[in-house]
Amino acid sequence: MRTVRALFGRRARLRWLHLIMGGALLMPYFLVGTVLVGMAGGGQQLFSSVPAQLGAFGLALPMAAVTGLFALVRPLCVAAARALCGVPTAVLADGPARTRQARVRTAGWYTLHLALGGIVSGATLALPPFAVAVAALPLSPGLRSTWLLDGPEPLREPWALALAPFAGIAMLVALAAVAAAAGEVLARRAPVLLGPTPEDRLAAAEGRAADLAVRNRLARELHDSVGHALSAVTLQAGAARRVLDRDPEFVREALTAIEETTRRTVGELDAVLGLLRQDGEPDGEQAAYGPGLDALGGLLAYCGVPVAYESEGGPEAPGAVRPDVSREAYRIVQEGLSNALRHGGVAAHGAGSAPVRLLVAVRAEELEIVMENPLGDRAAVARPGGGRGLRGIAERAVLLGGRAGAGPDGDVWRLTARLPLAAPGTAAGTGPGTRAAGAERSGTEAEGRR
Structure with a gap:
């Protein structure tokens, strides 16, 4: 019961939403990174190339870090962390980041939030449809003919089809576990990165x-x-x-x-x-x-x-x-x-x-x-x-x-x-x-x- 609450409880759902917000904030930087990668690589197979997507992701994070240096970013991050991450109010700082140390810490939090949010958001968009399709293989002849016709021989065995629903559920549970772990990482780092500095x-x-x-x-x-x-x-x-x-x-x-x-x-x-x-x-x-x-x-x-x-x-x-x-x-x-x-x-x-x-x-x-x-x-x-x-x-x-x-x-x-x-x-x-x-x-x- 405790495990179910940790993966699907109210706090876990709020933290998941917080991560999806981070993925949404990452998108402008990711698109700029995609353009830069496309210009460097001639624009060939940009969206279907995993290395190109990883390169765009790597370019997006430094741009996000620069944005996090602005003073007004901290109160926005603090408000979101208090509302969605379940972080106690007293351990977070109030007001804009005025000192250099406060801005660097805020930039670190903002970058971490967007990085984990981008990964979890991408997995949230791609994995659930795939997991549902895998779980429905035994019930859908059309899916079996499309997926397994040219697939490996073991996947055509009856025992493989019998395990498909469990594999789909396992994928969804794994996604929830990853989201919960990422949310816990953010919650634990919030007091350090968004908490008051010695100057504060x-x-x-x-x-x-x-x-x-x-x-x-x-x-x-x-x-x-x-x-x-x-x-x-x-x-x-x-x-x-x-x-x-x-x-x-x-x-x-x-x-x-x-x-x-x-x-x-x-x-x-x-x-x-x-x-x-x-x-x-x-x-x-x-x-x-x-x-x-x-x-x-x-x-x-x-x-x-x-x-x-x-x-x-x-x-x-x-x-x-x-x-x-x-x-x-x-x-x-x-x-x-x-x-x-x-x-x-x-x-x-x-x-x-x-x-x-x-x-x-x-x-x-x-x-x-x-x-x-x-x-x-x-x-x-x-x-x-x-x-x-x-x-x-x-x-x-x-x-x-x-x-x-x-x-x-x-x-x-x-x-x-x-x-x-x-x-x-x-x-x-x-x-x-x-x-x-x-x-x-x-x-x-x-x-x-x-």
């Missing part, structure tokens, strides 16, 4: 890495913006609820802070969601959308915690920082404030506790950020499993070529970040992969402490 795999990996980088950046934007807003709003609302009857003026200020925080966050959220709704992938500049250090005043005014802010490098220094560094520095400060609200002594003792200290210093070659807040109850600081905030800070710093760290220092929690003002270098050890790995390690260590 590298391009796909780079595409996935770029897509992941954009998604991670957008995720960090949402985490820092929405997370900070929720922390600030929660703290302000809780403080306002506690003093609602005693201090209406404080409640009014808290509600104003909640209004300003939510309005700013809704604008940032709408911008990020707009990037996610785009048909194409946002480029790096779009994905880095967000406020910069010039908006730091509004953030500190309505963050829900008193902040002692100090700027070094001149009053206009933060505004002169490169835009991408300015955006990342703003997010780092925002996440630091969120951590102070959620985990520090500020959240534990309310808005009247010791203020957060923030230093933003523009040095000759780097931007330095230092933030300190009271540590509070150590049990309240610990978070099972950690969070994503400090990891995001580390990623932002390392991807710019800088560094960041956070941890307890006495009775305060200190967050530091140093961001280079110049573009990140391309020296060994500072490429994107190295920076991303460093960000992952730094973020994981910081989260474990926080």
Whole structure:
């Protein structure tokens, strides 16, 4: 039963059809080869000469190989192989063949397909009528008189006629076996010749890495913006609820802070969601959308915690920082404030506790950020499993070529970040992969402490 399925099952029939398609594609090249052979041999007995036909077949294959070098041949071959050869989708490459290696492999597959297809197609056209005629010899006196009258003496024996039907069936089975074997050869060679080349795999990996980088950046934007807003709003609302009857003026200020925080966050959220709704992938500049250090005043005014802010490098220094560094520095400060609200002594003792200290210093070659807040109850600081905030800070710093760290220092929690003002270098050890790995390690260590 397994043998019958292998020779005549659905997959075998589809592969047979695939081979016949290869024979049909071979015909134009074969006709050109026939013309060339006829011109070389004077056109004598061209179609009845086996050597002439073999010569035309031999000339057709190199011409087919040249056609297979075109880039658009690969997607057509891949589509046919997936549909008819039963080759798994994942092992075949998508898109045109762009590299030399991909084109050579495609040409090899195309030539192999047409060569095997030409042989199987020719046998499919010629052998079944002959096999049927042989099988019908015992039943047709006309066939016997035509075929056996001048044939060898053994073929005139009764036992030879009795075996003729079995011989005809054997020919058809042999044809099916040849077609199945040829289809299996194509199916086994498809992943090698039509599969992704090392260049294709590298391009796909780079595409996935770029897509992941954009998604991670957008995720960090949402985490820092929405997370900070929720922390600030929660703290302000809780403080306002506690003093609602005693201090209406404080409640009014808290509600104003909640209004300003939510309005700013809704604008940032709408911008990020707009990037996610785009048909194409946002480029790096779009994905880095967000406020910069010039908006730091509004953030500190309505963050829900008193902040002692100090700027070094001149009053206009933060505004002169490169835009991408300015955006990342703003997010780092925002996440630091969120951590102070959620985990520090500020959240534990309310808005009247010791203020957060923030230093933003523009040095000759780097931007330095230092933030300190009271540590509070150590049990309240610990978070099972950690969070994503400090990891995001580390990623932002390392991807710019800088560094960041956070941890307890006495009775305060200190967050530091140093961001280079110049573009990140391309020296060994500072490429994107190295920076991303460093960000992952730094973020994981910081989260474990926080």
